[in-house]
Amino acid sequence: MSEFLLSAAVFVLATVALGLFRVLRGPRDADRMLAAQLLGTGGVAALLLFGVATAQSGVTDLAVLLALLAAFASVAFVTGAARDSGDPNEPSRDEVRGAGDDAA
Amino acid sequence: MSLALDLFTLVAVSAGALFFLAGALGLLRFPDTLSRLHALTKADNLGLGLVVLGLLPQVSSPLGWIGLIAVWLLALLSGATVGQLLAEAVRPPDWSRQATRSPEEGPPRD
Amino acid sequence: MTSALVVDGLLALLVLGLALRVTFARTDYGSAVGFMGYGLLLALVWVRLAAVDVALTEAAVGTGLTGFLLLGAAARLAPGESFDAPGAPGFGSRILVGLLCGVVAAGLGAVVLSLPDPAPTLAPLVAENLPPTEVANPITGVLMAHRAVDTLLETVVLIPALIGIWSLASDSGWGGRPGSLPLLRSSGPLTLLAQVLPPFGILVGIHLVWVGADEPGGKFQGAAVLAAMWVLVLVAGLRRPPAVIGQRLRLLVVLGPLVFLGIGIAGIWLARAFLAYPEGWAKPLILTIEAALTLSLALVLGMILAGPPAVDRSDPKVGP
Numbered sequence: 363m364s365e366f367l368l369s370a371a372v373f374v375l376a377t378v379a380l381g382l383f384r385v386l387r388g389p390r391d392a393d394r395m396l397a398a399q400l401l402g403t404g405g406v407a408a409l410l411l412f413g414v415a416t417a418q419s420g421v422t423d424l425a426v427l428l429a430l431l432a433a434f435a436s437v438a439f440v441t442g443a444a445r446d447s448g449d450p451n452e453p454s455r456d457e458v459r460g461a462g463d464d465a466a
Numbered sequence: 467m468s469l470a471l472d473l474f475t476l477v478a479v480s481a482g483a484l485f486f487l488a489g490a491l492g493l494l495r496f497p498d499t500l501s502r503l504h505a506l507t508k509a510d511n512l513g514l515g516l517v518v519l520g521l522l523p524q525v526s527s528p529l530g531w532i533g534l535i536a537v538w539l540l541a542l543l544s545g546a547t548v549g550q551l552l553a554e555a556v557r558p559p560d561w562s563r564q565a566t567r568s569p570e571e572g573p574p575r576d
Numbered sequence: 577m578t579s580a581l582v583v584d585g586l587l588a589l590l591v592l593g594l595a596l597r598v599t600f601a602r603t604d605y606g607s608a609v610g611f612m613g614y615g616l617l618l619a620l621v622w623v624r625l626a627a628v629d630v631a632l633t634e635a636a637v638g639t640g641l642t643g644f645l646l647l648g649a650a651a652r653l654a655p656g657e658s659f660d661a662p663g664a665p666g667f668g669s670r671i672l673v674g675l676l677c678g679v680v681a682a683g684l685g686a687v688v689l690s691l692p693d694p695a696p697t698l699a700p701l702v703a704e705n706l707p708p709t710e711v712a713n714p715i716t717g718v719l720m721a722h723r724a725v726d727t728l729l730e731t732v733v734l735i736p737a738l739i740g741i742w743s744l745a746s747d748s749g750w751g752g753r754p755g756s757l758p759l760l761r762s763s764g765p766l767t768l769l770a771q772v773l774p775p776f777g778i779l780v781g782i783h784l785v786w787v788g789a790d791e792p793g794g795k796f797q798g799a800a801v802l803a804a805m806w807v808l809v810l811v812a813g814l815r816r817p818p819a820v821i822g823q824r825l826r827l828l829v830v831l832g833p834l835v836f837l838g839i840g841i842a843g844i845w846l847a848r849a850f851l852a853y854p855e856g857w858a859k860p861l862i863l864t865i866e867a868a869l870t871l872s873l874a875l876v877l878g879m880i881l882a883g884p885p886a887v888d889r890s891d892p893k894v895g896p
Contacts, residue, residue, distance in 0.1 A: 363472055363475065363524065365578070365579050366476065366479070367475075367479065367521075367524075368578075368579030368580055368582075368583055369579045369582075370479045370480070370482075370483050370517075371579075371583050372579060372582050372583050372586055373483045373486070373487075374482075374483055374486050374513075374517075375583070375586050375587065375590065376586065377483075377486040377487050377489065377490035378486075378490075378590075379586070379589075379590050379593075380490040380493070380494060381489070381490045381493045381494075381506070382590075382594065382613065384493050384494050384502075385493065385502075386594075386597055386601075386606065386609070386610055386613070388499070390499070391603070391605050391606075392499045392552075392555060392556040393499050393502070394605070394606055394609045394610075395552055395555060395556075395609070396493075396499075396502065396503060396506055396552065397609050397610070397612075397613045398548075398609075398612065398613070399503075399506055399507060399510075399545065399548055399549070399552070400493075400506055400510065401613055401616045401617070402541065402544070402545070403506075403510035403511055403513070403514045403541055403545065404486060404489075404510055404513075404514075405616055405617065405620060406514060406537060406541060407482065407486065407513060407514045407517045408620065409619075409620055409623060410517060410518065410521055410534070410537065411479070411517065411521070412583055412623070412624070413623065414521050414524050414525060416580075418623065418626065418628060419628070419791055419792065420628040420629075420632075420791050420792030420793070421623065421628065422530065422533030422534060422536075422537065423533070423628075423632070423780075423783070423784060423787070423791070423792065423793060424619065424623065424628060424631055424632055424635065424792070425533075425537045426533070426536055426537050426540060426780055427632060427635050427636060427780065427784070427797070427801065428616060428619065428635055429537055429540045429541045429544060430540065430544075430773070430776075430777055430780060430801060430804070431616070431635055431636065431639060431640040431801075431804065432544065432616070433544035433547075433548055433769065433773060434640055434644075434804045434805075434807075434808055435612050435616075435639070435640065435643060436544075436548040436551065436552065437548070437551065437766065437769065437808060437811060438612075438643065438644045438647050438811075439609060439647070440551055440552060440554075440555045440766075441647075441758035441759075441811055442605060442608070442647035442648070442650065442651055442758065443555060443605060540776065543772065543773070544769070544773065547765045547768055547769040547772075547773075548765070548769070550764070550765035551763065551765040551766055551769065554763060554765065
């Protein structure tokens with residue numbers, strides 16, 4: 363059973379690798395934002411699989427932590443990209459926020 | 467009894483792994499960011515759920531079950547909300563009013 | 577070839593590939609995103625090396641918090657500034673640095689592979705001296721009892737770091753609220769996430785601190801989770817960061833290290849040495865120190881992420 367679980371972990375990690383390759387290559391920042399979500403599900407699945415296979419203690423706590431931080435990382439990616447669109451003609455973050463405050 | 471449980475684990479984990487494969491294939495083949503996001507959040511979350519379901523018989527303590535289910539519920543919650551958040555970032559609700567950034571330039575064909 | 581070997585090999589290849597990808601990324605944002613993914617994968621590597629405590633710290637501090645800071649730094653640079661600026665390192669020096677890193681990595685690998693079997697280790701000594709500390713997790717025992725001085729210094733050093741970040745404020749901004757957190761215009765999903773996730777995150781953080789006595793966990797990891805949840809609430813605009821001139825904030829920030837120091841000094845009278853615990857009092861004292869430290873560390877880490885104080889732009893749609 364643990365051999366099977368470890369092989370499943372290999373399989374899931376391979377799909378994560380495939381996904382990461384595609385996600386990080388994505389020509390725009392919007393594509394790269396998906397990386398946290400990919401690792402938050404795929405990485406956690408692989409972790410649980412080899413954690414239960416080797417019967418290590420504390421792996422579930424780490425999985426909860428990874429899931430929480432993947433959500434936090436996604437928020438950071440989205441707000442980070444909103445600040446840095448890469449377009450030199452777009453107004454800077456401070457000006458955008460100033461405009462938003464006036465309109466609010 | 468334990469043979470039935472092991473069989474259940476085998477089936478559930480294999481199904482979960484298959485969904486991860488489907489999600490990865492979607493990521494590779496879908497033409498634009500929003501559909502890739504869709505493939506990622508739906509298929510991978512379902513894959514994680516099936517993997518957790520399959521691992522439940524292998525863990526002996528009830529605290530372990532609670533931990534596994536907590537991971538799944540957390541991933542479900544954050545996946546659903548973060549999916550919406552990412553989609554908003556890709557195509558903001560007021561996108562038609564933004565002159566400099568147009569996500570509707572068309573999907574990059576790579 | 578067993579599955580365990582394949583898992584480890586695949587993980588190693590994945591981590592190396594991602595590291596190369598991060599090094600050769602074309603935008604700062606891309607490299608920051610790749611770095612955070614790299615950190616999450618590195619946590620998996622630590623689990624394979626049977627170091628779950630390190631994996632927890634790597635995921636929480638190394639990835640979550642440091643990654644957030646990196647993204648903030650990337651956002652402050654003009655697009656391409658770090659690559660095209662006149663002072664940026666040239667191609668030759670990059671190759672040289674790459675070669676040096678390779679040499680160091682190869683040297684470390686050679687040292688690890690040539691260790692005698694069994695490798696020299698202090699683990700049996702630690703295990704022998706663990707029972708008097710009344711904790712079952714050897715890492716917590718070493719951090720909080722055997723080498724408590726190191727932990728004290730580690731926690732105290734965060735306060736000058738915070739002061740250093742605060743000192744980056746402009747003259748007009750000094751004493752105000754940190755203003756460097758990104759704020760999306762009001763976003764439904766973000767508000768929902770910031771309302772529903774933090775209660776759960778707080779439970780997880782406290783659980784990590786409590787369980788760290790006997791299982792993998794501890795105050796740094798718990799504090800990092802609490803700080804991340806707090807920053808999530810701040811980023812969503814549900815609360816504003818506290819003004820750095822606030823007395824309550826400053827009191828809570830120094831509370832943890834003061835409690836640690838106080839117990840350490842009391843140990844001189846009660847147990848004949850600085851930071852020694854009296855017989856039978858080890859676990860309650862360790863838990864007290866960890867509780868106070870978790871609060872202070874969470875505040876410090878959160879304020880570090882929030883950045884230096886800035887001129888207050890009062891935003892009517894954000895609450896007090």
